[in-house]
Amino acid sequence: MPHRLLIVHPDPSARSLIYSMLQNLGHRIEEADTPAAALRYIESQPAQLALIGVADEVGPALDLIDQIRRRSPSTRTLLLCETPRPDWNRELAMRGAAGCLRFPMPANQLRAAVAQALPETPSSWPRNSGSPQLTPVPLRPIEADGSARAVHGTQSSLATVCEDSTFRQILDLAEALALKRSPFLISGERGSGRRFLARTLHAKSPWRDGPFLVVSCSADNANGQETLQEVETLLGRVNPEDPTQDEPGLLARASGGTLFLDNLQDLAPALQTQLLRVLRDGDYCPVQSPRVYPLDCRLILGSSEELADLVEQGQFRSDLFYALSAVTLKIPPLRHRVGDILKLAEHFRERFAREAGKPIVGISAEAARRLTGHDWPNNISELKSVIQRAVARCRGHWIEPNHLDLDPRPAGTTARRSGSSLDPGRQAIRPLKESLEEPERKLILEALRALNWNRQETARVLDINRTTLYKKMKKYGLVFEEAIWTN
Numbered sequence: 001m002p003h004r005l006l007i008v009h010p011d012p013s014a015r016s017l018i019y020s021m022l023q024n025l026g027h028r029i030e031e032a033d034t035p036a037a038a039l040r041y042i043e044s045q046p047a048q049l050a051l052i053g054v055a056d057e058v059g060p061a062l063d064l065i066d067q068i069r070r071r072s073p074s075t076r077t078l079l080l081c082e083t084p085r086p087d088w089n090r091e092l093a094m095r096g097a098a099g100c101l102r103f104p105m106p107a108n109q110l111r112a113a114v115a116q117a118l119p120e121t122p123s124s125w126p127r128n129s130g131s132p133q134l135t136p137v138p139l140r141p142i143e144a145d146g147s148a149r150a151v152h153g154t155q156s157s158l159a160t161v162c163e164d165s166t167f168r169q170i171l172d173l174a175e176a177l178a179l180k181r182s183p184f185l186i187s188g189e190r191g192s193g194r195r196f197l198a199r200t201l202h203a204k205s206p207w208r209d210g211p212f213l214v215v216s217c218s219a220d221n222a223n224g225q226e227t228l229q230e231v232e233t234l235l236g237r238v239n240p241e242d243p244t245q246d247e248p249g250l251l252a253r254a255s256g257g258t259l260f261l262d263n264l265q266d267l268a269p270a271l272q273t274q275l276l277r278v279l280r281d282g283d284y285c286p287v288q289s290p291r292v293y294p295l296d297c298r299l300i301l302g303s304s305e306e307l308a309d310l311v312e313q314g315q316f317r318s319d320l321f322y323a324l325s326a327v328t329l330k331i332p333p334l335r336h337r338v339g340d341i342l343k344l345a346e347h348f349r350e351r352f353a354r355e356a357g358k359p360i361v362g363i364s365a366e367a368a369r370r371l372t373g374h375d376w377p378n379n380i381s382e383l384k385s386v387i388q389r390a391v392a393r394c395r396g397h398w399i400e401p402n403h404l405d406l407d408p409r410p411a412g413t414t415a416r417r418s419g420s421s422l423d424p425g426r427q428a429i430r431p432l433k434e435s436l437e438e439p440e441r442k443l444i445l446e447a448l449r450a451l452n453w454n455r456q457e458t459a460r461v462l463d464i465n466r467t468t469l470y471k472k473m474k475k476y477g478l479v480f481e482e483a484i485w486t487n
Helices: 012-025 035-044 059-071 088-095 107-117 157-161 165-177 194-203 231-235 269-281 307-312 318-324 338-356 365-373 379-393 432-450 455-462 466-475
Strands: 004-008 028-032 049-053 076-081 099-102 184-187 212-216 258-262 298-303 328-330
Touching: 004 012, 004 035, 012 028, 012 049, 012 107, 028 035, 035 049, 035 059, 049 059, 049 107, 059 076, 059 088, 076 107, 099 107, 157 338, 165 194, 165 328, 184 194, 194 212, 194 258, 194 298, 231 269, 269 318, 307 318, 338 365, 338 379, 338 466, 365 379, 432 455, 432 466, 455 466
Parallel strands: 004 028, 004 049, 049 076, 076 099, 184 298, 184 328, 212 258, 258 298
Antiparallel strands: none
């Protein structure tokens, strides 16, 4: 639900900056240049949150906080000043202010502070009943609805958290293809988000109100999915002598909805034959049934391996592969989306800290560098588990490197299918672009550390301009701002 925000600052450029930082949260934002104008607005249209900037003296801002508290007790206040003093904390808390922030500050941290300060934003941070303290807030910007969801549970989380251009293009293509009834193949390494993308296709399709079944073609049922191991499981079985003993298959159970067959690379040969016939004819015949039933569900197929390689090795039917490969959505691995690693890490950190009731407000800079330097062979699912364990181990406000349980696998050694017939020499070959990126990232990181993260000096030493340096830092996930709080 949108809130009313009031920005109070005598400097028009500062008001404009704050407005631009907050406008994408979906709230109604008003501005006032004087305390008198702010009070007139509060009296006519009470705001849920007032952001009060300090130009020179803090006294007028403190008086305004008192006035707002008397005239509109439900309005919360945040003080923004360039050089806050720690001894203000107790006084501000006694006056009812939600917090005091050093401003200017990174836009994502300001948005997070606003989201935490809004009255309807859930908060589970424990408060010290002895001496009033300002409430710490998470680093990740919270979406307009204030929700924080698991990546593999809803259609919105990955779409809002991830900003990688390639991944965004895949999401856009998935939305465009969602209206088509034809089957799709989703290719991506284990844990990269195939199930999420299949659910997105289902949610955007005309069959969204029908069932969404996820079935693994592998005997490994570690994710709690159903397994597809027999023809009867897919087609169903009919008992001619006793119809009450009929066993509907997955195709019938998914009627009116979507059936997602994942791990297609492990599909048994007999099932490959049956699936090809279903795709080719658009109908199916249950075992021992004299009738043929029309296919009444959307089929989406997923594979964690390149099916073309399996076709060459004789492990997958070529005609089935060509029937599926007309439309393929290929999800890039997490190691190729370095900019999304910290966004997803913050997403999981906020979620698990809230569920555990722990006052963990962020990930330290060194821990962030460890995360972005890891290869993530199991992609998003591995990152989720690492952050969940880190939250369980953390006893303070920040996740530190010692909280991270990272596999010491060197970068670039992606997990591959056991028993692959590819020779080790071919497996070690990496794309040229990827091979060149790692030394460049390492060189930039070493220069930044040596020069105490001074971007201007680093750009001069590397003989590139600051804009180029910043773009490369964003590309390699090296842009990370520490939170600035007076408490």
